[in-house]
Every structure is written in C-alpha cells, then in structure tokens.
Amino acid sequence: MYATVMHGPGDVRYEHVEDPEIVKPTDAIIKLSATCICGSDLWPYRGLQPQAAPVHMGHEYCGIVVEVGSEVRTIRPGQFVVGSFCLSDNTCPHCRFGFQSSCQQREFMTGAQAPYARVPLADGSLVATTEIPDTGMIPDMLAASDVLGTGWYGAVAANVREGSTVVVVGDGAVGLMGVMAAHQLGAERIIAMSRHEGRAKLAREFGATDIVAARGEDGIQRIMELTDGIGAESVIEAVGTQQSMQQAMGVCRPGGSIGYVGVPHGVSFDGQQLFLWQQRMLGGPAPVRRFLPDLMERVLQSRIQPGKVFDLILPIAEIAEGYRTMDERRAIKTMLQLAE
Amino acid sequence: MYATVMHGPGDVRYEHVEDPEIVKPTDAIIKLSATCICGSDLWPYRGLQPQAAPVHMGHEYCGIVVEVGSEVRTIRPGQFVVGSFCLSDNTCPHCRFGFQSSCQQREFMTGAQAPYARVPLADGSLVATTEIPDTGMIPDMLAASDVLGTGWYGAVAANVREGSTVVVVGDGAVGLMGVMAAHQLGAERIIAMSRHEGRAKLAREFGATDIVAARGEDGIQRIMELTDGIGAESVIEAVGTQQSMQQAMGVCRPGGSIGYVGVPHGVSFDGQQLFLWQQRMLGGPAPVRRFLPDLMERVLQSRIQPGKVFDLILPIAEIAEGYRTMDERRAIKTMLQLAE
Numbered sequence: 262m263y264a265t266v267m268h269g270p271g272d273v274r275y276e277h278v279e280d281p282e283i284v285k286p287t288d289a290i291i292k293l294s295a296t297c298i299c300g301s302d303l304w305p306y307r308g309l310q311p312q313a314a315p316v317h318m319g320h321e322y323c324g325i326v327v328e329v330g331s332e333v334r335t336i337r338p339g340q341f342v343v344g345s346f347c348l349s350d351n352t353c354p355h356c357r358f359g360f361q362s363s364c365q366q367r368e369f370m371t372g373a374q375a376p377y378a379r380v381p382l383a384d385g386s387l388v389a390t391t392e393i394p395d396t397g398m399i400p401d402m403l404a405a406s407d408v409l410g411t412g413w414y415g416a417v418a419a420n421v422r423e424g425s426t427v428v429v430v431g432d433g434a435v436g437l438m439g440v441m442a443a444h445q446l447g448a449e450r451i452i453a454m455s456r457h458e459g460r461a462k463l464a465r466e467f468g469a470t471d472i473v474a475a476r477g478e479d480g481i482q483r484i485m486e487l488t489d490g491i492g493a494e495s496v497i498e499a500v501g502t503q504q505s506m507q508q509a510m511g512v513c514r515p516g517g518s519i520g521y522v523g524v525p526h527g528v529s530f531d532g533q534q535l536f537l538w539q540q541r542m543l544g545g546p547a548p549v550r551r552f553l554p555d556l557m558e559r560v561l562q563s564r565i566q567p568g569k570v571f572d573l574i575l576p577i578a579e580i581a582e583g584y585r586t587m588d589e590r591r592a593i594k595t596m597l598q599l600a601e
Numbered sequence: 602m603y604a605t606v607m608h609g610p611g612d613v614r615y616e617h618v619e620d621p622e623i624v625k626p627t628d629a630i631i632k633l634s635a636t637c638i639c640g641s642d643l644w645p646y647r648g649l650q651p652q653a654a655p656v657h658m659g660h661e662y663c664g665i666v667v668e669v670g671s672e673v674r675t676i677r678p679g680q681f682v683v684g685s686f687c688l689s690d691n692t693c694p695h696c697r698f699g700f701q702s703s704c705q706q707r708e709f710m711t712g713a714q715a716p717y718a719r720v721p722l723a724d725g726s727l728v729a730t731t732e733i734p735d736t737g738m739i740p741d742m743l744a745a746s747d748v749l750g751t752g753w754y755g756a757v758a759a760n761v762r763e764g765s766t767v768v769v770v771g772d773g774a775v776g777l778m779g780v781m782a783a784h785q786l787g788a789e790r791i792i793a794m795s796r797h798e799g800r801a802k803l804a805r806e807f808g809a810t811d812i813v814a815a816r817g818e819d820g821i822q823r824i825m826e827l828t829d830g831i832g833a834e835s836v837i838e839a840v841g842t843q844q845s846m847q848q849a850m851g852v853c854r855p856g857g858s859i860g861y862v863g864v865p866h867g868v869s870f871d872g873q874q875l876f877l878w879q880q881r882m883l884g885g886p887a888p889v890r891r892f893l894p895d896l897m898e899r900v901l902q903s904r905i906q907p908g909k910v911f912d913l914i915l916p917i918a919e920i921a922e923g924y925r926t927m928d929e930r931r932a933i934k935t936m937l938q939l940a941e
Contacts (some may be wrong), residue, residue: 354829354831354854355831355854355855355856358834358854358855358856359856360854360855360856360879362855362879363855363856363879418881489694491694491695494698501872503872506872514694514695514698514700515695515698515700515702515703515885516695516698516699516700516703516888521876524873524876525872525873525875525876526873527872528871528872528873529869529870529871529872530869530870530872530875531868531869532843532846532865532867532868532869532870533864533865533866533868535865535870535882535884536861536864536865536884536885536886537885537886538885539700539702539703539883539884539885539886540883541758541881541882541883542875542881542882542883543879543880543881543882544875544876544879545855545876545877545878545879546876546877546879548856
C-alpha cells in the first residue's frame with residue numbers, strides 16, 4: 262500500500278510501504294475511515310525533535326477492523342473502532358488507576374496516516390461502537406482519538422468543574438478542544454487566548470465566553486482584569502513552550518490547577534516559584550482511553566461536534582501539502598480522506 | 602524584654618529588644634505559652650538564605666491575648682489562641698478559596714521566639730479556644746501553628762485519603778507530622794524514609810507502617826519493591842532539596858500526587874520529565890489557617906499528640922543552644938519554655 266513516511270525535517274512522502282500485518286497475537290489490523298495530522302507531528306517536521314531514520318507517521322485513527330490476532334477477545338472484524346494514540350492493555354495497575362498513557366505495556370501508535378494500520382494491544386486500546394456510525398460523524402470520531410481526548414484530559418487535569426473560571430492557553434486544535442471540554446464539564450467562564458480570527462470564532466462556537474488577543478505580560482494583565490485580580494482556578498496549557506507555560510502560571514490563582522498537555526520542549530520550572538505560587542500542576546500524554554467511551558457516546562448523541570476542528574480536508578495522497586498547511590498555520594488541523 | 606535575634610549565620614542571641622506594641626488597629630499582642638525553632642530557621646542560620654540585617658526570629662506561637670487593636674472584633678484579651686506562621690485576613694478571595702498563605706494581605710509572622718509578640722491581622726490569623734487548655738497540651742497546640750499544619754497540608758496536597766499508600770520523604774519534624782496527618786486522613790500504608798532510629802521510632806508511633814532507611818536509587822528501588830513495582834499514589838516531600846524532590850518523584854506512581862512542603866532551595870524541574878511521569882504537584886507555604894480549627898479540636902479531644910515531636914525542651918534564654926541542637930541534628934525539634 263501507499264502510506265506516509267517522514268524522511269527528515271520538511272520531507273514527508275506518500276510512498277509505497279509493506280502492508281501492515283498481525284505481528285503479535287494481541288494486534289488488530291484496521292481499515293482507516295479517515296486520518297489526520299497532529300500538532301505534535303510538526304515537532305520533527307520542523308526539525309525540533311531529532312529523528313534518526315524514516316518514520317511511518319500517524320497516530321490518530323478510527324476505522325473498521327479487518328483482522329485480529331489469535332488472542333484478541335473483545336474486538337471483532339467488521340466493528341467500527343476508535344483507539345487512543347497511546348496503546349494500553351487497560352488491565353495493568355496504571356490503566357486501572359486511569360492513567361492508560363502510562364500502561365506497563367504502553368506503546369505509541371504509529372503508521373496511521375495510511376489506508377490500513379496495525380493496532381497493538383487491540384483489546385485494551387480500541388473501543389467499538391454497536392453500529393457503524395454515519396459518515397458525517399467520522400471527523401468527530403477521529404477527533405476523539407487524540408485531540409479531543411487530550412483537550413479533555415487538560416480540562417480534567419486543570420480540575421474544571423461546574424461553575425469554574427477557565428483560561429485556555431493555545432488556540433491550536435488541542436486548545437480548542439480544551440475549550441469544548443471545559444464547556445461540557447460545566448465551566449461558567451472560559452477565556453481563550455487567541456489572536457487569530459478564525460480560531461477565536463471556533464473557540465466561541467465551542468463555548469469560550471471571552472477572547473484575549475494580548476500575549477505575554479499584557480495578556481496576563483488583561484486576564485487578571487477579567488478575573489477581578491484573582492486569576493483563574495483552572496488553566497489549560499496546550500502549547501508546550503516556556504513562554505506558554507509562563508503565561509499559564511501567570512493567570513492561575515493560588516490553589517488553582519494547571520493541566521498542561523502541550524508536549525514540553527525546553528521547558529523548566531523553578532521550584533521556588535512553583536512553591537510560592539501554589540499552583541497544582543498535572544500534565545502528560547493524555548490517557549485518552551479513560552475518556553473514550555464517554556466521548557464517543559457524546560458524539561453519537563450529537564452533543565458535541567469536535568470534528569469541526571478540521572478546517573481542511575485533503576486526499577491522503579496530498580499529505581505533504583497537509584503538513585505544509587499546518588506548519589504555515591494555514592489550517593488548524595488537516596484531515597486526510599482515504600480512497601474507497 | 603529579651604528576645605531572639607539572628608545577627609548572621611550561626612549567630613543567634615537572646616538579647617534586649619523593644620517590647621512589642623500595637624502598630625495597626627488590626628494587631629494583637631500575645632503572651633506566649635511556649636515557642637520553638639523551625640527547620641526553616643536553619644536556612645539563614647546555615648548561611649543558605651541571605652539576610653541583610655539582624656532579624657527577630659520565631660514564627661510558631663500560641664498563648665494568651667493581652668491586648669488588641671481598635672479594629673479587632675473577634676479576638677479578646679484573656680483568650681488562648683493559636684495562629685499560623687502566615688498571617689491572613691481570612692476574608693479575601695484567596696483565603697475563601699482555602700489558600701490563606703496567599704492572602705492578598707499576607708504577612709509572615711516574626712518575633713515569636715520571645716515572651717511577647719505582635720500578631721498582625723489578629724481576627725483573620727488567630728483561632729481561640731473556649732477555655733484555656735491544660736498546660737500539658739501546650740506543645741500540641743504549638744505544633745499546630747506550623748509544623749503540624751504544614752505536614753497536614755502536605756498530606757492534603759498529596760491527595761491522601763482513606764486507604765492510600767503514602768511515602769514520606771524527610772524525617773524532620775514536618776515529615777513526621779506528615780506521617781501523623783496521613784494516618785489521621787485514613788492512609789492504609791505509610792512508608793517513612795528515615796535512617797535515624799529515634800525518628801523512625803517516632804514515625805512508627807505516628808502511624809508509619811514501613812521504614813525505608815535506604816536513599817537515592819536504592820531507596821527508590823526499595824519502595825518500588827514494597828509497592829509491587831507501582832509506586833505510591835501520594836508522596837509528601839518535606840525537605841526541599843533537588844535530591845529529596847527526585848526521591849519523591851522517583852516513588853510516585855503515574856497519576857499520583859506529590860505534596861511538597863519543604864521550602865525549595867535550588868530546586869528545578871524538567872518540564873518533559875514532569876510531563877512524562879504524569880505526577881500531580883502541589884506545594885507552597887501551608888495554608889495552616891484552613892486546618893487550624895480542626896487540628897486544635899483533634900488536640901483538645903486527645904486524638905493526636907503532635908507535641909511529641911519536641912524531643913528537647915530548653916529555657917528560652919538557651920535559644921542559641923537550641924539552634925545548635927537542631928543544626929547538628931541532635932534534636933528533631935526544640936521547644937523553648939518561657940519563664941512565668
């Protein structure tokens with residue numbers, strides 16, 4: 262088949278590769294219904310994350326099971342499934358504690374920017390629907406695989422609850438999903454930081470009550486004004502730079518919580534500052550599997566339409582252009598259509 | 602009167618100073634029932650925290666109110682009171698959020714290693730008993746002012762609850778109080794890290810179920826063995842060095858919580874490690890005021906005897922020796938008796 266391979270920074274090719282096969286008896290092979298490009302794919306694309314050899318890209322996926330290994334018990338060919346970018350057995354102590362992204366058998370999904378993909382730990386990682394969903398719901402289901410689940414985890418890690426005041430730092434796809442999650446979890450006030458009209462519009466559609474375009478000290482001051490000088494009790498950090506983290510810390514009230522879901526690159530925290538500011542921090546690769554059944558149910562009930570975050574759809578053969586659109590911020594998130 | 606003044610590293614004197622007076626109408630003057638030396642007093646004593654001028658030492662206190670300012674409403678002369686080392690109005694948004702140690706009017710108590718002391722923000726900071734407690738309870742009440750309240754906050758910040766597995770890093774007074782707090786909050790297993798027989802004995806008395814004498818990588822490995830390779834869901838860090846923080850992080854399970862209450866000195870966190878390890882962090886100067894009524898009630902009901910942490914009692918005139926005993930780790934915590 263043809264699939265997406267990154268050969269180096271800026272060099273993404275849709276080229277011939279071996280078909281995926283069952284390698285372990287706990288694997289499944291799925292035929293993807295759609296796939297997409299993640300903000301985290303841009304780190305190696307921009308050369309900011311070293312990569313030694315060509316890599317089969319793609320870790321967001323949903324589709325139809327076509328084959329399962331001999332030890333797979335709960336997943337059957339023909340089912341529509343969504344899985345997390347973190348593969349987990351869902352039975353180990355860390356999984357049972359709700360942190361499937363630290364599963365003792367954890368693997369990271371790869372090779373999903375392709376028509377077919379191998380999913381290890383199929384029983385633990387995949388969640389099946391009872392019926393095949395409408396085609397119109399595919400983007401929503403695909404979003405649940407990573408970007409929605411990650412935004413959701415950010416909101417949960419930031420302790421968002423009924424009536425909360427929430428600040429979302431980052432207007433990328435994960436930040437926007439954080440807005441949606443905060444709204445669904447009952448936040449009363451959701452301040453999204455964005456200076457891009459299109460993204461701010463989507464943030465409002467997803468539940469943002471205020472948009473702050475200012476950044477840095479100005480941005481912090483603006484949010485302090487909006488919160489009567491107190492700051493927010495919940496902050497979702499969805500970028501992963503030192504600057505965005507300082508932004509998050511600058512607007513979080515003492516005793517408030519910061520959920521940070523942007524993979525940190527070159528970020529460090531000063532222990533004494535963290536101590537004196539008394540902010541509760543929780544981050545990490547999202548345990549999407551914990552939230553997946555709930556998120557899929559919300560999609561099926563049309564309570565949320567996270568697929569709106571895909572503002573560009575291209576045929577998968579144009580994946581290289583897809584990377585460029587996201588790299589140049591011409592698209593928030595690009596979905597790839599697969600040929601029938 | 603005579604009081605305790607630190608003139609520089611290693612130089613603590615009990616010398617003549619001005620009597621404390623009401624400075625603001627919200628002040629109270631108390632006659633101390635007893636006072637003590639804090640582990641944090643050792644940072645400047647050891648020259649590890651620069652100090653420009655002589656400082657009136659002491660921030661842990663309980664005693665009888667002898668005078669109040671014109672705006673003090675709830676505290677009256679003759680009452681027995683305990684206050685927090687963080688002075689707070691207990692009415693501002695941060696106080697109402699339970700973080701009195703970040704009060705908008707916050708001050709830090711000082712001058713309490715003395716027969717009399719001025720307590721700013723008396724209404725907000727002081728908690729009075731209905732009757733004067735027995736003399737035998739004075740050490741317990743004094744402990745509530747800081748060391749017990751700080752250990753308690755560490756346990757709450759570490760999310761200790763019924764059935765928890767808890768590791769306590771640090772066998773100083775705060776660590777030992779963290780053990781007591783974890784026990785009171787219903788922890789099932791409390792692993793105290795200590796290599797000092799006397800401290801380990803006290804830890805067991807306070808509720809520790811296991812003692813780990815090993816440190817560093819060995820200590821981490823030992824605790825991983827004790828927890829079936831999983832780690833603890835709650836870790837109380839009560840030292841404040843990079844090493845102790847690494848110890849805490851090394852034994853905390855993914856999704857677990859670290860409550861760090863040792864004032865960090867030269868500590869920094871790597872953002873990516875913190876992210877990948879998925880540990881919830883909350884620290885800070887303890888909002889003791891939040892816990893004080895409950896802690897004092899537990900003392901009055903003889904449910905806890907935190908005063909046992911004072912393993913040396915000296916007359917206040919020997920305060921310089923008191924500092925030496927703690928600096929040289931000859932005492933866990935030294936209480937100073939005041940002349941009648």
